[in-house]
Amino acid sequence: MSSSYQPSYATYQPQQRQQPQQTSRRRYIAHRVKESLTSRFAKCLCSLVLSLLLIVAVIMFILWLNLRPHRPRFYLSSFSAPGLAQSTSPVNSAFTFNVTDRNSNGKIGIYYDSIYASVLYNDNQIASAPVLSPFYQPSKNTTVILGTLTAVGPNTTDPIWDHFSADVATGQVRLVLKLTSKIRFQVKMWDTRQHNLHVECDLTVGQDGNVLSQYVNERCTVYF
Template identity: 30%
Template sequence: MTTKECKSHGGSSRKIVRRILWSIIGFLFIVLLTILLIWAILQPSKPRFILEDATVFAFNVSGNPPNILTSNFQITISSRNPNDKIGIYYDRLDVYASYRNQQITFRTSIPPTYQGHKEVNIWSPFVYGTDVPVAPYNALGLGEDQERGAMFLMIRADGRVRWKVGTFISGKYHLYVRCPAFIDFADRSAGVIVGDNAVKYTILTSCSVSV
């Protein structure tokens, strides 16, 4: 074989490799473009959360000044998938309560679940904290709330979700849910007594959701 023939053969091989690479790139581009177009047409909406009620089993403030908090709640929170063509995987969802931006309970994990089109899920987790020290800058407000017998809390849910469109499943997205809850402990008649010391309060508050 002459030198000229070797060069010609090598050039042909490089052309074939380049064609294969461009074919693969073109195929991947078409697939990604198709997914983006489907995503844009369907326009997935965020799930909608509602804090329905809270049953208070314990809420005790101690210390001088009052800066130690023990609490035990059972909340009912519902989530609705507003999409008619997109499902939602809740891979992780942790629920807890905060007071003036300070976490006052442990995180309670809700089992992973799948939410179908237009489907509603309802969860009733317990959230509690024992002898939680309240930050000094919140102690004054906590004392005032104790005297008034009412408190504004924020029920939070943090987690990871994925979207399902047909057979396509997206990557994981961070989900943030914030549900305001005003509870009047002084007025037991504002709720329903469900045990020796437990009172169930109807709240029905829409939650802010960001993904």
């Protein structure tokens, strides 16, 4: 009898078919690990930066509480313009004034460049001149600013002359005394950048040429 027929079958090797899948999975895992490390590094970096910013902000806040910076305060003590009591042009008449400059800061000094003063009537400048040389003002100090300016108007030919004459006739002339300078604040050995200082003192002169009492020792407007 002939031997029974035994068909041959090819050997199945699953590991050879699964090899591409395993390689792809390894690459996916490696990519996720890389992404996770990058994400962690970015988070750590952001946390570090935010922590540094918070520390700087706290330090600046503590310094601010300790120093309590304040702008200088200006007060109009006196102002005289005898020429304005006349009905003629005040050219060659003198304006004299006294302004007190108070630095109320406890630990901050102020450096001033030259201070220039001007007098304005209806936004028209009628006198101007330097009144104080550069100086340093210590903390908790009051500086007296004295000035004498020579009027250059208004003239009888100026458009504002009729309005000016009417004010003189009523015995009340509204003026603005303006002071300008450049200042720097000093905190121990550290100086700030320069600021353009503008001081405006509103006032009214009466019939005798002196400022009315309600404007004496009035605080002037200060802005940078």
